Amino acid sequence: MQKYVIALYIRLSIEDYKYDSLSIENQLLVLNEYAAAMPEYLNAEISEFIDNGYSGTNFERPQVQKLIEMVRANRIDCIIVKDFSRFGRNSIETGYFIERVFPLFHTRFISISDDFDTNNFKGDTGGMDVAFKYLISEYYSRDMSIKTKSAKYAKMQRGEYQSKICPYGYRKSADGRMEPDPEAAAVVQLIFQLAAEGNNGTAIARELFRRDIPTPGEYKAARGNHTHDISRTRGIWSPSTVLRILEDERYIGSYVIGKRAVLEVGGTRSRMKNRDKWYIIPDHHPAIVEKSVFEKVQTSQLRFSQPNKKKRDYPLKGKAFCGCCGHALSRTMQKTSYYYCRHSEADEASRCHKMRINAAELEKAVFITLKKQMEAAASLNPDGTVRLEAAAPERSEYEQQIEELQDGKRLLYERYLLGEIDLDTYKAEKAACDELLLKTKNAYAVVLAQAKQKQEEQVRHDNRQEAARAVFNSEGLTAELTDLLIDRVLVYPDNRIEIAYKIKDIFD
The missing domain is CATH 3.90.1750.20 (Putative Large Serine Recombinase; Chain B, Domain 2)
Incomplete structure (x- = not known):
C-alpha cells in the first residue's frame, strides 16, 4: 500500500537560538502533534527536513531544496510548518511555492500558527492576512541585515574587522x-x-x-x-x-x-x-x-579582457566530464572542435593525459544513444493515459462519511452532557462509532494511496511522452534536449561514454 507522505519542515537561524519556542525540539513537538490529529496520519509516512543555522530570506538551504525536489517528483503529499517564516521570509519566493508550485503537484501546505491550510483556500491565495504576514517576515529580515552590515562596515573602516579565514600562506x-x-x-x-x-x-x-x-x-x-x-x-x-x-x-x-x-x-x-x-x-x-x-x-602577467565576449553555447556545455578524474571537460572552439581534460595536462602518468575526443562525433554518439534508448522505452509503454479521476467520487464519499461520523461523536457527547443518555450507553455507542470511523479512515487511506499511485504513473507516462517527442522531433543533439534529459556524460580515453539521465525511471 502506498503511504501518504507528510513532510515536517523545520528551520532554525542563528538569530532564533535566543528563543526556546523556536528550538528544533519545540518545532518538532508542535508539528508532530498536529500531524497526529490529521485523518491521513493512520496511513502516513512522516519525513523530517531540518535546516539548522540558515536564513529564511532565500531558498538556498539544503533541506528545503531536497523537499522541493521531492515535491516535483510527486513524493510529498503534505508539508507542515510552524509558521510562514520557518518556510521562508522572502514574500515573492514563498508565495510562488505556496500558490503556484505546490498546487501544481497537489501538495497540501499547512502553517500551524497562521491557521493556514491550502485545502481551505482552493482557488484562492489566503487573502490579505497571508500577504501581510509574508511582508512582515521579509521586512524584519531586511532590517536585521541593514543593522548587521552597518556595524560590520564601521569595523572595516577602523581596520578592526578580520575574516575568520586566512589566505593561503x-x-x-x-x-x-x-x-x-x-x-x-x-x-x-x-x-x-x-x-x-x-x-x-x-x-x-x-x-x-x-x-x-x-x-x-x-x-x-x-x-x-x-x-x-x-x-x-x-x-x-x-x-x-x-x-x-x-x-x-x-x-x-x-x-x-x-x-x-x-x-x-x-x-x-x-x-x-x-x-x-x-x-x-x-x-x-x-x-x-x-x-x-x-x-x-x-x-x-598577461591577462586578457574581453568586455564584449560572446557567450559560447554548445549541446554538451556543462554536461561532459572526464570518466577518469571526474573533472569537467573543456572544449576548443575551432573549425574542428575537441573536448579534452585540462585538469590532467600536468600529470603525464594520468590515464586522461592529453585525452581528446572530436566534439561532433561525441555529440552524434550521445544523440544516437538517446534515440535508441527512447525507442526501446517507447515500445514498452502502451498508448493511452491513466485516468486519474477514477477514484475521485469514492474519495469525496469517504470524506463525507468521516465528517458525518465525527459530527455524530460530538452529538453523542452533547446528549450525554444533557443527560439524554447514561454513561454506559454513551461508552457503548462511542466505541461502535470509533470502530466504524477507524474502518472508514483505513478505507479512505487505501483510496488515497491508489489515487497517488495513479498520479505517479501519469507523471512517469507524461515524462516519457515529453522526452520521446523532444528526441524524435530533433534532427540532432541540442542544448534544450540535453537540459531536459541528461545530467552528465562521462567520457573515457578509449572513446567509451556513459550517460547519466535526469529522469531516473524514464527507461525502466
Whole structure:
C-alpha cells in the first residue's frame, strides 16, 4: 500500500537560538502533534527536513531544496510548518511555492500558527492576512541585515574587522591577527619568483606538480581543515589558483576587504564592487612578498579582457566530464572542435593525459544513444493515459462519511452532557462509532494511496511522452534536449561514454 507522505519542515537561524519556542525540539513537538490529529496520519509516512543555522530570506538551504525536489517528483503529499517564516521570509519566493508550485503537484501546505491550510483556500491565495504576514517576515529580515552590515562596515573602516579565514600562506596568531605560515609562505614566494622569471600560470602549475607541492586545499586538509573537496585534486594545481595568488595584494601586507556585495538579503550570490568601494588597509600584517616583486609580476602577467565576449553555447556545455578524474571537460572552439581534460595536462602518468575526443562525433554518439534508448522505452509503454479521476467520487464519499461520523461523536457527547443518555450507553455507542470511523479512515487511506499511485504513473507516462517527442522531433543533439534529459556524460580515453539521465525511471 502506498503511504501518504507528510513532510515536517523545520528551520532554525542563528538569530532564533535566543528563543526556546523556536528550538528544533519545540518545532518538532508542535508539528508532530498536529500531524497526529490529521485523518491521513493512520496511513502516513512522516519525513523530517531540518535546516539548522540558515536564513529564511532565500531558498538556498539544503533541506528545503531536497523537499522541493521531492515535491516535483510527486513524493510529498503534505508539508507542515510552524509558521510562514520557518518556510521562508522572502514574500515573492514563498508565495510562488505556496500558490503556484505546490498546487501544481497537489501538495497540501499547512502553517500551524497562521491557521493556514491550502485545502481551505482552493482557488484562492489566503487573502490579505497571508500577504501581510509574508511582508512582515521579509521586512524584519531586511532590517536585521541593514543593522548587521552597518556595524560590520564601521569595523572595516577602523581596520578592526578580520575574516575568520586566512589566505593561503598565512595563519591566525595567538592574538587573532594574521601571520605568515612558514611552509605555505615559502610556496607563495616560489610562485612569485617563477612568475617574475617570466612563467605563466600554466607553467607554474606544472612546476608545482613536478615538485610534488600539495595544493592549498590539500595543505589545509592535512592540517584538519576539510573545507574543500580534494577527492579529485591529486596534487594538480589549477592555473586559475596560481593567478589568484599572483594578484592578491594581501601578500604585500595590505588587507583588502569588502570587495563583493551580496545581491539579496540572506543570499550567497554576490557581485564584485568597484575598487574605490573596497576597504584597503596598508601595512596591516607582515608581508610575504616584496612590493617591487609584486609590481613586477603584475606588469609581466598577461591577462586578457574581453568586455564584449560572446557567450559560447554548445549541446554538451556543462554536461561532459572526464570518466577518469571526474573533472569537467573543456572544449576548443575551432573549425574542428575537441573536448579534452585540462585538469590532467600536468600529470603525464594520468590515464586522461592529453585525452581528446572530436566534439561532433561525441555529440552524434550521445544523440544516437538517446534515440535508441527512447525507442526501446517507447515500445514498452502502451498508448493511452491513466485516468486519474477514477477514484475521485469514492474519495469525496469517504470524506463525507468521516465528517458525518465525527459530527455524530460530538452529538453523542452533547446528549450525554444533557443527560439524554447514561454513561454506559454513551461508552457503548462511542466505541461502535470509533470502530466504524477507524474502518472508514483505513478505507479512505487505501483510496488515497491508489489515487497517488495513479498520479505517479501519469507523471512517469507524461515524462516519457515529453522526452520521446523532444528526441524524435530533433534532427540532432541540442542544448534544450540535453537540459531536459541528461545530467552528465562521462567520457573515457578509449572513446567509451556513459550517460547519466535526469529522469531516473524514464527507461525502466
